[in-house]
Amino acid sequence: MIARIKKNDIVHVLSGKNKGKQGSVIAILPKKGKVMVKGVAVATHHVKPRRVGEPGGIRKEESFIDMSLVMPVCSSCKKPSRVNAKKLDTGKSARVCNRCKEIF
Numbered sequence: 001m002i003a004r005i006k007k008n009d010i011v012h013v014l015s016g017k018n019k020g021k022q023g024s025v026i027a028i029l030p031k032k033g034k035v036m037v038k039g040v041a042v043a044t045h046h047v048k049p050r051r052v053g054e055p056g057g058i059r060k061e062e063s064f065i066d067m068s069l070v071m072p073v074c075s076s077c078k079k080p081s082r083v084n085a086k087k088l089d090t091g092k093s094a095r096v097c098n099r100c101k102e103i104f
Contacts, residue, residue, distance in 0.1 A: 004095075021039065023037040035066075044060055046059075076100055081097045081100075084098050
């Protein structure tokens with residue numbers, strides 16, 4: 001099975017309050033079907049200082065969103081597209097853009 005979305009891919013958000021935004025993938029939880037995208041689903045955390053000299057305050061961090069809400073952006077046609085799998089001559093499988101048929 002080939003992964004549809006991988007780390008450092010550029011993805012387009014399809015729905016939710018961040019609809020239309022694009023960002024790179026920071027982390028993936030494949031078993032839970034979650035993905036963390038830079039600049040998307042930013043949550044505010046109030047942090048208390050735990051050690052002497054450590055600053056407290058308000059910190060903004062990205063949170064995980066469902067993988068079905070994002071679509072990978074093709075590197076050649078620069079548009080969000082579905083991903084197909086293709087067997088290469090070497091025997092490995094590669095991700096292929098469904099629009100322009102180029103390898104990701």
